[in-house]
Amino acid sequence: MLGVGLIGTGFMGKCHALAWNSVRAVFGDVGPVRLVHLGEANAELAVRRAGEFGFQKGSGDWRSVIEDPEINVVSITTPNQFHPEMAIAALEAGKHVWCEKPMAPLFADAEAMLAAAKRSGKVAALGYNYIQGPAIRHIRRLLAERIIGEVNHLRIEMDEDFMADPDALFNWKHASSSGYGALDDFAVHPLSLLFTLFGRVSRVMCDMSRPYPTRKTEDGSDRAVETFDSASVLIHMENGVAGTLQVNRSAWGRKGRISLQIFGSKGSILFDQERANEFQLYVTSDRKTEQGYRTILAAPHHEPYDRFIPAPGHGLGFNDLKIIECHELIKRISGAPAHLIEFADGLEIERTVHAMARSYQEQRWVDVR
Amino acid sequence: MLGVGLIGTGFMGKCHALAWNSVRAVFGDVGPVRLVHLGEANAELAVRRAGEFGFQKGSGDWRSVIEDPEINVVSITTPNQFHPEMAIAALEAGKHVWCEKPMAPLFADAEAMLAAAKRSGKVAALGYNYIQGPAIRHIRRLLAERIIGEVNHLRIEMDEDFMADPDALFNWKHASSSGYGALDDFAVHPLSLLFTLFGRVSRVMCDMSRPYPTRKTEDGSDRAVETFDSASVLIHMENGVAGTLQVNRSAWGRKGRISLQIFGSKGSILFDQERANEFQLYVTSDRKTEQGYRTILAAPHHEPYDRFIPAPGHGLGFNDLKIIECHELIKRISGAPAHLIEFADGLEIERTVHAMARSYQEQRWVDVR
Amino acid sequence: MLGVGLIGTGFMGKCHALAWNSVRAVFGDVGPVRLVHLGEANAELAVRRAGEFGFQKGSGDWRSVIEDPEINVVSITTPNQFHPEMAIAALEAGKHVWCEKPMAPLFADAEAMLAAAKRSGKVAALGYNYIQGPAIRHIRRLLAERIIGEVNHLRIEMDEDFMADPDALFNWKHASSSGYGALDDFAVHPLSLLFTLFGRVSRVMCDMSRPYPTRKTEDGSDRAVETFDSASVLIHMENGVAGTLQVNRSAWGRKGRISLQIFGSKGSILFDQERANEFQLYVTSDRKTEQGYRTILAAPHHEPYDRFIPAPGHGLGFNDLKIIECHELIKRISGAPAHLIEFADGLEIERTVHAMARSYQEQRWVDVR
Amino acid sequence: MLGVGLIGTGFMGKCHALAWNSVRAVFGDVGPVRLVHLGEANAELAVRRAGEFGFQKGSGDWRSVIEDPEINVVSITTPNQFHPEMAIAALEAGKHVWCEKPMAPLFADAEAMLAAAKRSGKVAALGYNYIQGPAIRHIRRLLAERIIGEVNHLRIEMDEDFMADPDALFNWKHASSSGYGALDDFAVHPLSLLFTLFGRVSRVMCDMSRPYPTRKTEDGSDRAVETFDSASVLIHMENGVAGTLQVNRSAWGRKGRISLQIFGSKGSILFDQERANEFQLYVTSDRKTEQGYRTILAAPHHEPYDRFIPAPGHGLGFNDLKIIECHELIKRISGAPAHLIEFADGLEIERTVHAMARSYQEQRWVDVR
Structure with missing residues (x-):
């Protein structure tokens, strides 16, 4: 109990x-x-x-x-x-x-x-x-069995538009006391996926930008925005793979986008959190004249989808991810192996975010460790 | 309590x-x-x-x-x-x-x-x-406010592939004692959407087909399949709108598809249950040079999405629909108006299915009532 | 010369x-x-x-x-x-x-x-x-080699919206002297695809409808519309396959849609003329956990794309189809086999359209021949 | 003449x-x-x-x-x-x-x-x-009329897979005598779009990578690859907008992709050359509950589509772009204004590519001029 x-x-x-x-x-x-x-x-x-x-x-x-x-x-x-x-x-x-x-x-x-x-x-x-969605977990399995060969390039983007309105007043998230901006709000999420799928990040080169340099305050005056709504980062993984990580919290039209592109020597994989119940796979083992991205719908054979629904194509929701995570936590507490990010890896994720910020401040490549 | x-x-x-x-x-x-x-x-x-x-x-x-x-x-x-x-x-x-x-x-x-x-x-x-998904419920609201004008044409398809394997052995679902086939398995679902969005069906003209006329039994012999894996139905709604309803349980590649096309005098609406957290809207009120289907992601302003998640683009799952339904039931029990299909309408849905079967048997248009 | x-x-x-x-x-x-x-x-x-x-x-x-x-x-x-x-x-x-x-x-x-x-x-x-596009021609080749097994169900829709405006005045296309309406305008196109891919149609059961029963004339009076903007047809092919054919010229949002769904015993194929440079293929020979529709972009190995462009993913246009057709015609004139619809098959296509109209008038299934 | x-x-x-x-x-x-x-x-x-x-x-x-x-x-x-x-x-x-x-x-x-x-x-x-496609030309018009407000962020990617096969032998494109690699092969294309839509690039910070460090030669020995199949570049435009430009010629699954994401203060625009006959537009002027990306099909009102086809949704092809360009050239020769990139701007595009290469060599931000 x-x-x-x-x-x-x-x-x-x-x-x-x-x-x-x-x-x-x-x-x-x-x-x-x-x-x-x-x-x-x-x-x-x-x-x-x-x-x-x-x-x-x-x-x-x-x-x-x-x-x-x-x-x-x-x-x-x-x-x-x-x-x-x-x-x-x-x-x-x-x-x-x-x-x-x-x-x-x-x-x-x-x-x-x-x-x-x-x-x-x-x-x-x-x-x-x-990291708990059936699609992401299945992608992890596919990468482990080298279905797309050796991964050689990565791109990940996380975009929302909750800060995109230029007429919204200055608030605490625009002050530097809240941190760097989009980098704090978002970067840990794509990093959690990169850590889960590929391991740690070794070097980063970061640029940040402000779509709206000033905002109105309640008294009608202009105040300079101190945080950055977007960050674009060149990254190198510890395993040698290069790529980019981009986050933007003022990207009109994007709601819960986490777009992942993974390129390997025998194919590629695409995922977007806005359509979290599917992913796309391209493999060179398909006959050449019919190669194309397969849109694969989440299904009972994508663990642990079957614990929720026994039929394919019906879809899990955002809250279901937390149920899966809870199950992993209980397994972990009971001593079983679990698919979780614990404090040790969490600290490395945050170390990486801080390295990105330092890279921007110093305008140069920074080693994470 | x-x-x-x-x-x-x-x-x-x-x-x-x-x-x-x-x-x-x-x-x-x-x-x-x-x-x-x-x-x-x-x-x-x-x-x-x-x-x-x-x-x-x-x-x-x-x-x-x-x-x-x-x-x-x-x-x-x-x-x-x-x-x-x-x-x-x-x-x-x-x-x-x-x-x-x-x-x-x-x-x-x-x-x-x-x-x-x-x-x-x-x-x-x-x-x-x-009928409980935020997208469908919002579509219902949009239809009520005539955002696409007067509806004049409907198409609905429900397809899955759980009976599509020709090498699967004869089972009870292939015997006529199980009913008509796909018509029984599926037709009530698209009908529940039609009833919710447009009202009742008045006339039907139905065709059915068997992709695999025989199947192997366990002893290796062939046995004639008695049910129909697909049904295609011309329909007229009581409100005068014409359209089609199609169901297929042997449609390789389709997993949980319920595709709805609604055409009106000022626009159109598309929905597919396989991507249940979005729908598409075309309106002629957009400037002509930029008219196009909008892909609208489910969001807190699409009731009752906000009870599950306060941010757009994150998505509900199949099991969440039942939670919403449960909530409607509780409201109904407490005497409040509720968005539910009760036995009276349920009976009309089933009357419509039986009329479809009779239409096929008699090879003619049949009035539902 | x-x-x-x-x-x-x-x-x-x-x-x-x-x-x-x-x-x-x-x-x-x-x-x-x-x-x-x-x-x-x-x-x-x-x-x-x-x-x-x-x-x-x-x-x-x-x-x-x-x-x-x-x-x-x-x-x-x-x-x-x-x-x-x-x-x-x-x-x-x-x-x-x-x-x-x-x-x-x-x-x-x-x-x-x-x-x-x-x-x-x-x-x-x-x-x-x-019938000349590289995607359609490649689909034909795939069907011939039974990549999706034996075809058992078909759906084809052709929709545009050039008659969808309810405020457009009555014109010659609304008078019965112009024919049946959408059936004349469009049905030969999907039929040309069905004939090319599957052979002839044997029986039809047709419904038609008018989205706008009357239209204004230039003098401001109302005039009854005599033609039908939509037709929905249950069809049986001579090869035994059943399906549906639907046309609509008042379908707001559809511009040049010809949507084809082909279901077989080992997979399925989808095509839409609005994205004519791609098609989708689902095959059960893919490993079960990664089955999904492949989006296949037209490429040089899809004949005769390579005569236009040597690189994949760049796309042919509508006018290019007529160049291909012209080439087939020249081959045919020179005595070589050609991929063309000549008067003999063209007459059968038109016979089928007339059978559809008769089916509607008589409200019953009609044999084409 | x-x-x-x-x-x-x-x-x-x-x-x-x-x-x-x-x-x-x-x-x-x-x-x-x-x-x-x-x-x-x-x-x-x-x-x-x-x-x-x-x-x-x-x-x-x-x-x-x-x-x-x-x-x-x-x-x-x-x-x-x-x-x-x-x-x-x-x-x-x-x-x-x-x-x-x-x-x-x-x-x-x-x-x-x-x-x-x-x-x-x-x-x-x-x-x-x-730069000649009707979609791109219409996007340019929309940007000029500020339909998405002031642009504040850009992302452009150009990817193909013609160098993606790790088993292909070493060839002249792998030798440094052929240039930098993907940067030479591709970067001018996305730059031509950026120049056309937004003006010149002021600063760049470039990373490059090799998916396959060595390749086999004809005699079976390994030879070090000297060029880079991918380049990822942080960019600043002269107008102050920041973003990224990425190119990859070993991106399995990508055929003719040129993906453009443009974010502004009142909306955003998406385009992908693999579906060149459409683009996507999100505008905050749509009612909030129905905001979503509109998929807009190329149509006669998108200049000069109507010179090719009078009906929307039918699509131009790759070769048609050169016909449009030829028409612009003839206008230019006759002394009329034309939509063309001439040597002066072409030189600036190439200056930008060389600055990218220098940035990689020196591992730092480089001013283009």
């Missing part, structure tokens, strides 16, 4: 709650899960959401969640700046931790989180959900 | 269980739901699945579920031939019924189900999930 | 002129072609277009073209009602004929054209250009 | 010949064009091709073409290293020059070509055909 605590009741808090509610019904192969305690700064809201999300109790103090003796694992879904304190406290309280990404705004804090995880001996996993 | 019973633990049983587990966390605006009692012919399996699915108890006798005093509503997800007896018994026991589609293989049984529902005064709803 | 005459200087006249101008440069394997004489009702225009199109002379009397002793072959591109008289005269004058489709509004006239062709011993070919 | 000479009878020679043959029939608004003299190193082939391509004579000496007094304009379609000598000689002989791109392998030679053009006062145009 796994006792679960949850801190945070926003978008990702709800997403974790849904995962904890459904993971056993979906997978069948895990033991009972008890939703024990939900923490949320607003105590009243905590009680209300506890009811809605199926938790036994709610409280306004996250420390009481972490210290709750009936809890074995804590989901941390608060804003990023709170992750270090909460995660370290939970680990020190002997709980497994499932923390949303990224680990922390400051690299030193992320390092401290990893150190705490190592000291604790507990599982400390991050919520990198995009 | 809603007490829930579930009969059946196959694909759709699990799907209902997931919906009951998640509906309150997703929507927040419904009261507590208690998963009370799960019925399944195999008593041992019933107990096991009750544990996995989060039900308090399981039993090998479906009548004990229906009679359970703690239950207000029963999900019926057993094979179609069991629906009439179970649904009628549940209604007579004073329970609301949520029954998977179609109602019954025999039309007279479906009529009896509707009669029982009327007598009971209880909610009797059917599991037509495809 | 082939001497060429051309009658008509509209869209298709220009298209033929371009083909005659380019065929030798493109293919290289044909002898010199001399553009001798262009006929057009307006004598002045005839002279002007002769200059533009590269003909030696132009005249206002089509008979002088046909009788020109320097001419061996005549392109007939005038409105359909003039085809019979011109084609018969040309054949009787001992010229080969290349006539735009369809042969004639009246079936008896088309029969007379075939009789004249037989008497003459000359080549009498029709301008069915869509 | 324009007298035309052509040097070269390969792919592009044939393409020019087709354009000269068709330009008057297509456009109608230009005077007579006489195909006078074709030059080709092999005299016998020259005579043969002159006949096929419709030229009056052929000869084995390109100088005799240039000096032919009946010629006003010379198409130069020979390998790049011959461009400088031929183009300069033609200009000095008082002929207009239409030279395939790029101008020359060595930048100094390209400079000499521009100097010769300036001295001559003749038209000296380059064969940048991709």
Whole structure:
């Protein structure tokens, strides 16, 4: 019987709650899960959401969640700046931790989180959900069996348009105190895919740009925007492969795009998160006159799609990725191998983001380590 | 506090269980739901699945579920031939019924189900999930506001390939005792969309065909196939619109395709269930030189997408449709208006399917009523 | 040295002129072609277009073209009602004929054209250009080698929107004197593809509809529309395959769509003329976990693409189809086998269209022959 | 009467010949064009091709073409290293020059070509055909009217797979004597689009990579590959916009891809040369709930599509682009404004390519000028 605590009741808090509610019904192969305690700064809201999300109790103090003796694992879904304190406290309280990404705004804090995880001996996993989709997981399998030969070139783009409106007023995300901009908001996601599929990044050369150099403030004056809505990065992987990583949070028309192009010596693979239930495969083993990208729909033979639906072409949703991730976490807690990004790899992802920022500041190639 | 019973633990049983587990966390605006009692012919399996699915108890006798005093509503997800007896018994026991589609293989049984529902005064709803997707629901809104003017032509196709392998042995679905074939398997789905978007069908002219006239049996002999894997139907709607409805269960390459083409006096709309998180809209109000089909990704402003995810372009899954349906059911039980197909309309859908079969047998146009 | 005459200087006249101008440069394997004489009702225009199109002379009397002793072959591109008289005269004058489709509004006239062709011993070919594209020609080759096994189901749709505007005034195409409507305008095109790929149609069951029952006339009054903008037809091929053929000339958003779905026992093929430089192939010989529609771009190995461009993915255009057709015609004139629809098959195509109309009038299945 | 000479009878020679043959029939608004003299190193082939391509004579000496007094304009379609000598000689002989791109392998030679053009006062145009497609030309118009507001980010990729086979033997394109690799083969094409749509590039930061560091030679030994099959470039435009340009000639699955993503303050535009008869437009002026990329098919209102075909959705081909370019050239010769890249801009394109190479060698940002 796994006792679960949850801190945070926003978008990702709800997403974790849904995962904890459904993971056993979906997978069948895990033991009972008890939703024990939900923490949320607003105590009243905590009680209300506890009811809605199926938790036994709610409280306004996250420390009481972490210290709750009936809890074995804590989901941390608060804003990023709170992750270090909460995660370290939970680990020190002997709980497994499932923390949303990224680990922390400051690299030193992320390092401290990893150190705490190592000291604790507990599982400390991050919520990198995009690596869990059946299409991505199947692509990983195909790469491992060299279906497209040796990979030699990569391109990955992540674009949304939530900052694209030039008439939106200056807000905290435009101030440098929020970080670099799109690089912080997004880069960890494509990096989580690159790490999962190909390993670590060795060198980066980054450019950043601002589509709107100034924005209006509430009093009607102009204020200079300090963050960057787009970043374009030349990358070299540790395995020698070169490519590019691009992120843009002001890309009108793009909603949840994570476009991946993988070229190899015997074919290529394409994926786009906006159509996450399919991917494209080109292989030179097809007869020459009929070679073309195959649009492959997610299906029961693409693990673990069959745990959700026994028929192909029906599609998983965004929230289903978190259920899969939850299942991997439970496997990991039970000592089985799992497909997860834990603090050690998470730290390397964040090291890479910081290297990108430094590359831009210094206008030169930077070694990640 | 809603007490829930579930009969059946196959694909759709699990799907209902997931919906009951998640509906309150997703929507927040419904009261507590208690998963009370799960019925399944195999008593041992019933107990096991009750544990996995989060039900308090399981039993090998479906009548004990229906009679359970703690239950207000029963999900019926057993094979179609069991629906009439179970649904009628549940209604007579004073329970609301949520029954998977179609109602019954025999039309007279479906009529009896509707009669029982009327007598009971209880909610009797059917599991037509495809009408619940945010894209379809938004299309319905757009049609209501005449964004493409007056609709004048319709085409709908539903195709899968689970019967397409010519080397698969003769099985019960190839015997006429299973019904007409693809018409029974599929036609209710596109009809549920037509009913939801445009109203009822008035006349039909149906052709059917068999891709493989014989199949091998286990002893190696040939046996004539008695059912039809494809049906093509000319249709007239009660509102005067003409079009076609086609179904095929031996269509290699099609997995969960439900393709809808809607033509109107000021534009057109396209949808395909294989890419259920998007639809296409063409409107003549766009400037002539830039008219083209817009690919519109499901987003929070397409109700009730925002209850699942606050960001556009991330996508719902097949199981999410059942959560939405469950929410509509709960609204309906509470007396609020709901977007559901209940037994009265369900019977008309099945009447239409039977009219199609009769049209083929008599090789002529048939009036549905 | 082939001497060429051309009658008509509209869209298709220009298209033929371009083909005659380019065929030798493109293919290289044909002898010199001399553009001798262009006929057009307006004598002045005839002279002007002769200059533009590269003909030696132009005249206002089509008979002088046909009788020109320097001419061996005549392109007939005038409105359909003039085809019979011109084609018969040309054949009787001992010229080969290349006539735009369809042969004639009246079936008896088309029969007379075939009789004249037989008497003459000359080549009498029709301008069915869509059968000439590299994608369609390659699909034909793939079907012949049974790459998708035995074909068992067909769907073909041809849709445009040039009649879709409800505010356009009543014109000659809305009067029954112009024929049945979309059936006349379009049905020969999808039929040319079906004939080329699968053979002849044996039985048809046709429905037709009018999106706009009345239209305004110039004086502001309403006038009943007598033709049908859409036709939906259940079809049986002589080879036993069933399917549907649909045409619509009021389908907002569709521009030059000819969508073909071919299902077989080992796969399926999709094609759409709006993306004529590609087609899609699904084959069950691909490994099960990576089966999907391949999007195959036209390439030099898809005959005769390489005569136009030596690199794949660059694309032919609509006018190039007529150049290919012209090359086939020249091969045919020289006595070589050619990929063309001649009057004998053209008559069967038109017989099929008339059977569709009769089926609608009589509201029943009609045998084509 | 324009007298035309052509040097070269390969792919592009044939393409020019087709354009000269068709330009008057297509456009109608230009005077007579006489195909006078074709030059080709092999005299016998020259005579043969002159006949096929419709030229009056052929000869084995390109100088005799240039000096032919009946010629006003010379198409130069020979390998790049011959461009400088031929183009300069033609200009000095008082002929207009239409030279395939790029101008020359060595930048100094390209400079000499521009100097010769300036001295001559003749038209000296380059064969940048991709800027001529109706979709690209319409995109240019849309950008000029600010339909997507102010452009703030660009991405362009050009990929093919003709060098992707790792088993192909070492050839001259793998030796550094052939240049940098993909950068030379391709970069001028995307640059021609950037120049046409947005102006010049100011700064570049380039990375290059080799998918296959060695290749087999004919005697079975390994030889180091000296050129780079891919180049990824961070770019800044003179107008301040940032973005990326990527080229890859070993990208399995890509055939003629030139993918362009343009992001602006009020929308975005996408284009891919593999589907050159369409483009995609997203505009924030659409109602929010129905915003999405419109797939806009090339149509008569996209200049000069209507000169080829009067109906939308039928598509131009690759060779048609050269006909349009030829028409622009004739307009330019007649003194009218024309949509063409002439030697002055061509030189800037090549300067940009050389700056990219230098950036890679020096591993730093390089100013183009």
